Amino acid sequence: MLTAEENKKLTEVGPGTPGGELLRRYWHPVAGASELESEPVLGVRLLGEDLVLFRDLSGKLGLLEAACCHRKVSLVSGIPQEQGIRCCYHGWLYDCEGKCIEQPAEPTFSRFKDAVGQRAYVAQELGGLIWAYMGPLPAPLIPALDVLVHEDAWRDIGKAVIPCNWVQCIENSVDLTHVDYLHGLYYDYVLRRQGREPLPKSDRVFGGRKQVEIGFDKFKFGIKKRRRLEGDTENAEWQVGANPLIFPTMTRAGGRGSLQIRVPVDDVTTLTFLYSCSQPDDGLPVPPQESIPVYDVPLYDENGKWKTDWVTGQDIMAWVLQGPIMDRSTEQLGASDIGIKLIREMIFEEIDAVANGNDPYGTVRDPSENLPFLLQINESGPARRTGYMDNHWHQFSPIYGELKALMSRPSPARTAMEEEAKKKKEASYIS
Ligand code: FES
Ligand SMILES: [Fe+2]
Numbered sequence: 001m002l003t004a005e006e007n008k009k010l011t012e013v014g015p016g017t018p019g020g021e022l023l024r025r026y027w028h029p030v031a032g033a034s035e036l037e038s039e040p041v042l043g044v045r046l047l048g049e050d051l052v053l054f055r056d057l058s059g060k061l062g063l064l065e066a067a068c069c070h071r072k073v074s075l076v077s078g079i080p081q082e083q084g085i086r087c088c089y090h091g092w093l094y095d096c097e098g099k100c101i102e103q104p105a106e107p108t109f110s111r112f113k114d115a116v117g118q119r120a121y122v123a124q125e126l127g128g129l130i131w132a133y134m135g136p137l138p139a140p141l142i143p144a145l146d147v148l149v150h151e152d153a154w155r156d157i158g159k160a161v162i163p164c165n166w167v168q169c170i171e172n173s174v175d176l177t178h179v180d181y182l183h184g185l186y187y188d189y190v191l192r193r194q195g196r197e198p199l200p201k202s203d204r205v206f207g208g209r210k211q212v213e214i215g216f217d218k219f220k221f222g223i224k225k226r227r228r229l230e231g232d233t234e235n236a237e238w239q240v241g242a243n244p245l246i247f248p249t250m251t252r253a254g255g256r257g258s259l260q261i262r263v264p265v266d267d268v269t270t271l272t273f274l275y276s277c278s279q280p281d282d283g284l285p286v287p288p289q290e291s292i293p294v295y296d297v298p299l300y301d302e303n304g305k306w307k308t309d310w311v312t313g314q315d316i317m318a319w320v321l322q323g324p325i326m327d328r329s330t331e332q333l334g335a336s337d338i339g340i341k342l343i344r345e346m347i348f349e350e351i352d353a354v355a356n357g358n359d360p361y362g363t364v365r366d367p368s369e370n371l372p373f374l375l376q377i378n379e380s381g382p383a384r385r386t387g388y389m390d391n392h393w394h395q396f397s398p399i400y401g402e403l404k405a406l407m408s409r410p411s412p413a414r415t416a417m418e419e420e421a422k423k424k425k426e427a428s429y430i431s
Contacts, residue, residue, distance in 0.1 A: 002328040002344070010347055011165045011325050013264040014048035018351045023047055024135035025360050026248060027142045028263045029273055030063075030123075031130045032157050032294030041085065043076035046132055048266045050074075053123060053130060057082045062096035063132055065119040069100070075118070094118050128155050128292030129273065140363045141370045143221060143246065147259050147277035154289045154406060158274035158297040158393040160316065166249065166264035167347070168319040168326050169272065173251035173260075174223060174339030176214045179205050182314045190308050203391060205311065216342050221362040222247035223342065247346060247361050253312075258392070260312070268324040274312060274393040278403050282411040293398050311391050 002010065012019045030044040030053055041054040043066060050066040052075040062085060066074045073089040084095035086102075092113075093102035098120030100113040122133040127148030133139040142148075147155075162169065172178065183205045188198045201208045206229055215226035223245040243252045249262045257278055263271040274297055280286065299316060301307045306317040333340060350360035364370045389407070394400055 001331055001333065004329045006348075007325070007328045009351065010328070010344060011167050011267060013166065013267055018355065019347070020047055021135075022347070022351045022354050022360060023248065023264055024133075025140070025354055025363065026135075027124070027131040027133050027139075028249065029129035029261055030132045030263065030271075032159070032292065033125050033128050033130055034291045035294050036130065037291065040080045041076060041078055043074065044132075045265045045269075047134060047264055049134070051121065051132075052076050052078065052085065053132075054078070054080055054085050056080050056084050056096060060096045061123040061125065061130065062094075063121040063123040064094060064096075064098050068092060069116050069118060070103075096120070127275075127277075128157060128294075129275070138365075140359070140365050141367065143362065143364055144370045145246070145250075145259060147252075147257055147275060150277060150279060152286050153257070153277045153279035154286060154399070154403060155275070155277050155292045156394070156397045156399055156403065157276070157292060157294045158396060159294060160272050160274070160297040160299055161265070162270045162272055162299075162316055162319060163268065163324065164270060164320050164322065165267055165325045166262050166270040168322050169262040169270050169315075170245070170249060170251070171340050171343055172315055172319060173245045173253065174216065174225065174343050175337070176211055176225060176227060176339060177336045178315075178318065180210045182318060183311050184208070184210075186308070186314060187311075190314075194309060196309075199391070214336070214339070216339055218342075218346075219244070222250075223339075223346075225339070245343070248350070270319075272316070276394060276397075276403075278407055280407050280409060282409070284409075284411055286406065295396060295398055297393050297396050310393070310395065312393055 009018050013023055014020045015024075024047060028046060030046055030051075031042055035042060036053070036055050041052060044051050044053050052062075052064050052066045054062050056062060057080055064075060064085070066076055068075055068087040068089065070087065070090060070092050073087060075085055075087055075094070077088045078085040079088060081093060084093055084101065086093045091102070091104040092100055094117065095101050098118035100117045103110065103113045106112055122137070122139050124131050124133075124142065126142050129148075131142050191198055209229040209231055211227045212230055212232070213228040217224045217226065221244070225243065225245075245251045249264070251260050252258060253260055257276055259273075259275040259277075261273040261275060263273065265271050297312075298307050299313070307313045308317050346361065353360050359365075389395065389400070389404060394403060397403065
């Protein structure tokens with residue numbers, strides 16, 4: 001339980017707020033690179049600020065405050081130029097650093113343009129996403145997560161705008177006990193109501209086995225989770241680190257080639273990216289991918305009800321049902337909520353670190369230290385890989401059929417793996 005004041009500190013994202021200052025020390029994706037191919041100027045909202053994202057005619061990315069400093073018309077209707085973006089109203093031209101470089105209607109001798117400009121932020125492309133950084137310069141590096149930088153794979157990116165505060169989404173990533181109920185009992189209930197059979201064990205999270213013990217370990221970039229499952233002996237290895245939380249906004253959940261990124265849009269809105277990196281493990285080359293598709297993930301079914309016959313849809317419903325900003329002053333946390341306590345503790349600690357002038361958790365500045373990590377792109381077997389795709393966001397992807405074919409393409413190596421997989425009892429699945 002938090003006081004109302006603590007809850008505010010935890011959840012606010014705007015400029016000048018403690019939480020907003022922390023979040024401004026991290027990179028956040030704001031769009032897919034392919035979205036900028038079809039529309040070179042996009043309006044984006046991040047950390048409570050309305051911005052314009054564009055690529056000028058020279059190919060440079062720009063990320064500026066949206067409202068033109070002249071008469072406040074949004075640059076979202078601006079025109080990309082060789083250098084920068086021109087406001088549609090009176091033609092003022094801004095370069096990608098926000099400097100005003102032309103004011104066509106002002107006297108030719110005027111130096112007025114030198115005195116005005118747009119607030120500018122840094123934008124960079126990585127892994128098919130455009131990332132934004134809104135903190136003090138120099139910016140740190142975008143962590144080289146394997147799913148973002150691995151070369152021999154296909155990618156696709158789902159996205160959805162969620163009407164609630166970002167902390168609810170990230171707390172869910174360390175709320176391990178929900179998996180047994182929301183993705184087990186409730187999932188069965190939803191399917192039953194639809195007149196469908198319960199999922200077979202092989203398609204259930206953890207093979208339908210409940211977690212009997214959970215734990216968490218901090219590591220360089222966030223939190224690794226531990227769990228012991230029903231039927232495991234006391235001395236059995238814990239399942240460790242399969243889907244870590246990357247502080248503060250990312251989590252690997254939905255298969256090992258996946259990444260969920262929760263982007264704080266404002267205090268009551270979160271943009272979630274459901275990112276997939278599909279790499280067959282038969283060792284054969286992957287055909288080149290021309291463009292990484294970005295697609296919308298539906299929150300509701302055709303009747304306007306929550307679409308909860310898939311795993312992340314169940315999570316999304318739970319986040320939103322906690323309210324726009326969850327009231328943590330009246331909650332009742334139990335012993336099983338240690339993950340929730342840990343993530344909050346980390347957010348508060350890192351808010352203080354930033355207030356004291358330090359880099360927060362997981363900041364990387366030295367390129368030699370920014371090596372690809374979490375190298376666990378592949379699932380454990382071909383059947384499992386395509387099976388989980390049916391229960392996750394991949395089912396909504398415009399290249400779903402091609403991805404399934406890629407991940408299960410026939411090859412000698414795959415045949416051998418399938419033989420091996422048949423012999424092995426499935427023990428570990430990723431939520
Ligand atoms: S409002 Fe943008 S140039 Fe006038
Ligand atoms: Fe979940």
